[in-house]
Amino acid sequence: MLVLFFLSSGLFLGWSLGANDAANVFGTAVGSRMIRFATAALICSVFVVIGSVAGGAGAAGTLGQLGAIDAMGGAFMVAFAAAVTITVMTKLGLPVSTSQAVVGAIIGWNFFSGVLTDTAALSKIVATWIICPLLAGAFAALFYVLTQRLVRRLRPHLLWDDMATRWALIAVGAFGSYSLGANNIGNVMGVFVPVAPFSGLDLPFGLAFSGAQQLFLLGGLAIALGVYTYSRHVMGTVGGNLFKLTPQMALVVVLAQSVVLFLFASQELEHALLSVGLPAFPLVPVSSSQAVIGAVVGLGLLKGGHGIRYRVLVDIAAGWVTTPIIACLLAFVGLFVLQNVFSVQVNRPHAFELSPQVIERVDRLGMPVDGLAELAGGRYTTQLSLNRSLRGGTALDAKQRERVVRAAEVDRYLVDPERVAQDIKPGWFVPEQIAAVSSLTGREYRHGWQLLEELEALTPAWRLLPETPRNRLDNDRRQKQRRLILVALRTEPVEAPAPE
Amino acid sequence: MPILLFKRTRALVAQIDEFLDTVGQAALLFESGVADYVGGRREQFDTHYRAIEDAEHGADELRRDIEKQLYRHSLIPEARGDVLGLLETTDDVVNQAKHTLGMFLVERPRLLPGMDEDWRALGSTATRTAEAVVLATRAFFRDPYTVNDHLHKVYFYEKEGDRQAMALKRKIFDADAELALQLHLRQFVVNVDRVSDAAEEVADRLAIYTIKRTV
Numbered sequence: 001m002l003v004l005f006f007l008s009s010g011l012f013l014g015w016s017l018g019a020n021d022a023a024n025v026f027g028t029a030v031g032s033r034m035i036r037f038a039t040a041a042l043i044c045s046v047f048v049v050i051g052s053v054a055g056g057a058g059a060a061g062t063l064g065q066l067g068a069i070d071a072m073g074g075a076f077m078v079a080f081a082a083a084v085t086i087t088v089m090t091k092l093g094l095p096v097s098t099s100q101a102v103v104g105a106i107i108g109w110n111f112f113s114g115v116l117t118d119t120a121a122l123s124k125i126v127a128t129w130i131i132c133p134l135l136a137g138a139f140a141a142l143f144y145v146l147t148q149r150l151v152r153r154l155r156p157h158l159l160w161d162d163m164a165t166r167w168a169l170i171a172v173g174a175f176g177s178y179s180l181g182a183n184n185i186g187n188v189m190g191v192f193v194p195v196a197p198f199s200g201l202d203l204p205f206g207l208a209f210s211g212a213q214q215l216f217l218l219g220g221l222a223i224a225l226g227v228y229t230y231s232r233h234v235m236g237t238v239g240g241n242l243f244k245l246t247p248q249m250a251l252v253v254v255l256a257q258s259v260v261l262f263l264f265a266s267q268e269l270e271h272a273l274l275s276v277g278l279p280a281f282p283l284v285p286v287s288s289s290q291a292v293i294g295a296v297v298g299l300g301l302l303k304g305g306h307g308i309r310y311r312v313l314v315d316i317a318a319g320w321v322t323t324p325i326i327a328c329l330l331a332f333v334g335l336f337v338l339q340n341v342f343s344v345q346v347n348r349p350h351a352f353e354l355s356p357q358v359i360e361r362v363d364r365l366g367m368p369v370d371g372l373a374e375l376a377g378g379r380y381t382t383q384l385s386l387n388r389s390l391r392g393g394t395a396l397d398a399k400q401r402e403r404v405v406r407a408a409e410v411d412r413y414l415v416d417p418e419r420v421a422q423d424i425k426p427g428w429f430v431p432e433q434i435a436a437v438s439s440l441t442g443r444e445y446r447h448g449w450q451l452l453e454e455l456e457a458l459t460p461a462w463r464l465l466p467e468t469p470r471n472r473l474d475n476d477r478r479q480k481q482r483r484l485i486l487v488a489l490r491t492e493p494v495e496a497p498a499p500e
Numbered sequence: 501m502p503i504l505l506f507k508r509t510r511a512l513v514a515q516i517d518e519f520l521d522t523v524g525q526a527a528l529l530f531e532s533g534v535a536d537y538v539g540g541r542r543e544q545f546d547t548h549y550r551a552i553e554d555a556e557h558g559a560d561e562l563r564r565d566i567e568k569q570l571y572r573h574s575l576i577p578e579a580r581g582d583v584l585g586l587l588e589t590t591d592d593v594v595n596q597a598k599h600t601l602g603m604f605l606v607e608r609p610r611l612l613p614g615m616d617e618d619w620r621a622l623g624s625t626a627t628r629t630a631e632a633v634v635l636a637t638r639a640f641f642r643d644p645y646t647v648n649d650h651l652h653k654v655y656f657y658e659k660e661g662d663r664q665a666m667a668l669k670r671k672i673f674d675a676d677a678e679l680a681l682q683l684h685l686r687q688f689v690v691n692v693d694r695v696s697d698a699a700e701e702v703a704d705r706l707a708i709y710t711i712k713r714t715v
Binding site: 032033034152155156157158159160162163246247303 | 505506509512513516574575576577578579583640641642643645715
């Protein structure tokens with residue numbers, strides 16, 4: 001029951017996404033009366049749920065890297081702060097993106113919990129906010145030119161053209177809904193993935209239904225509810241007032257937006273690109289509203305740039321800054337209240353130590369160890385506090401400090417035969433990996449990397465491959481397996497950290 | 501469901517084609533009717549008048565049915581208003597043709613000698629104008645980028661019709677006849693020429709709708 005309460009903020013976020021962002025997919029079609037609302041809502045709901053469950057893992061994973069929220073209370077407040085930010089900014093008529101609100105709120109949790117923000121993941125996400133509308137604009141212009149050429153070549157009767165456009169709007173809307181679910185479910189449920197107590201289910205025919213997918217299903221249903229209960233009005237606004245587009249233009253806009261969302265969500269596409277040695281798109285939740293605006297501006301520029309409201313572009317750029325900041329502040333204040341007024345745990349207690357083993361590992365990783373021994377006596381309870389000490393006492397750069405902090409984290413990992421039997425399942429791991437884990441039965445570790453090092457020594461199946469584009473796919477899978485094994489074998493509670 | 505929609509669309513496309521065929525046919529009947537009257541062939545004139553009456557009735561029914569279906573199934577929402585306006589003004593061409601032949605039938609004007617060829621030419625030009633506008637309307641539905649190729653002919657024939665009407669009116673008033681007859685005949689010149697004007701009205705709308713469709 002408590003879990004459902006904590007999930008409620010994510011479901012609220014999902015509802016608001018369904019209420020607002022479904023309009024980006026079907027708004028122009030419904031507003032221009034090309035498709036009935038009932039048809040649009042049904043297609044949108046079904047495909048959003050499919051997209052969330054089948055394709056949601058990629059973009060959600062990147063949010064997980066940005067801040068691995070480790071307590072339900074924290075995840076609740078992050079989603080709640082994002083949802084409140086979206087609601088307030090929408091009421092004020094300011095442009096807002098769910099992705100930006102969620103990212104801001106996660107950073108707020110990172111600050112509150114003393115967790116270092118993964119700068120690589122953050123810069124990847126911020127770069128896509130800028131690339132996404134540009135890419136959508138370019139795609140829209142390209143698709144429009146192609147559509148016009150096709151129409152001029154085929155010369156369909158006005159009524160055949162109308163019928164074809166309707167079916168195309170339905171097909172593209174379904175694709176757009178799938179992409180919306182796959183890309184944006186990370187925003188709705190991503191923060192709950194590391195903490196939700198849903199265990200994986202084995203389905204018939206060797207299929208597996210992971211805990212994350214169960215969460216994504218719930219989130220997808222919340223989005224669908226938002227579509228049914230509230231999006232009608234928003235669709236009318238988008239289709240009727242905001243953009244005066246012809247049905248063909250509407251089709252092009254939705255297609256461009258869907259393709260962009262798909263590019264930033266599809267693990268399959270990423271796999272396909274990487275397997276032929278091409279660079280892949282980062283899997284990041286992007287803003288569907290901004291993709292739509294980008295696409296419309298792209299069409300406007302194609303038509304000579306008349307009638308483009310450049311003010312909208314300034315507002316978008318302002319939104320990149322204001323939305324995350326507001327969400328970050330709200331999350332920070334909310335977490336403080338939740339922890340100190342309601343005594344809810346918003347993060348897991350952590351401990352860090354610079355033991356000789358940790359220093360030896362740092363040395364093995366090829367980083368300078370000067371000054372580390374002097375800091376070895378201290379006990380640290382947050383990543384930030386250790387990072388501060390490292391900055392003052394060593395010559396390590398920011399990236400190196402980040403790696404040292406991760407190596408210094410203290411936990412208790414026990415290779416318990418019961419948990420191995422329960423959590424280390426053939427659907428998720430290869431037999432060599434399971435055999436290696438089983439052979440360590442009864443062993444205990446203080447650091448995650450110690451367990452992983454032993455597993456690597458036992459079988460190459462646990463080792464990461466050299467970092468080449470072709471290996472990225474395999475490495476992603478192995479990274480996931482390594483994270484899973486650590487989560488499965490970690491035992492609570494960690495010994496209470498001594499005060500600094 | 502898709503098969504049903506496919507059938508419905510095909511049927512509606514056929515109805516629009518039939519409507520335009522009827523308009524084209526009515527224009528030809530008008531030309532023949534004027535020529536019959538001028539040639540004094542009363543029986544043929546009556547037959548052509550009945551035929552144009554049927555054509556006008558058929559065009560009205562087709563237009564109403566098309567309009568109803570466009571609304572009932574919310575087809576071509578963006579262009580619906582334009583298409584309805586187009587069908588109605590095109591229907592006006594048939595109405596005007598029938599009205600003018602009806603005037604010949606009822607009022608039986610006494611034509612002045614030596615002007616038969618002028619009357620026939622005026623009727624033919626009105627028919628050419630109507631034919632050209634039917635082609636332009638068909639192009640609007642199937643290939644809007646070629647509409648202008650037909651529109652310039654509409655404008656050319658309409659101008660030609662105005663010139664012929666003016667010349668005929670001059671001839672009528674230059675002739676040695678009673679003023680009452682002259683005024684009566686002038687009324688007929690104006691009404692024959694109005695078929696061209698009705699076609700021009702369609703062409704003006706088409707020019708705008710085409711810009712909307714092709715921009």
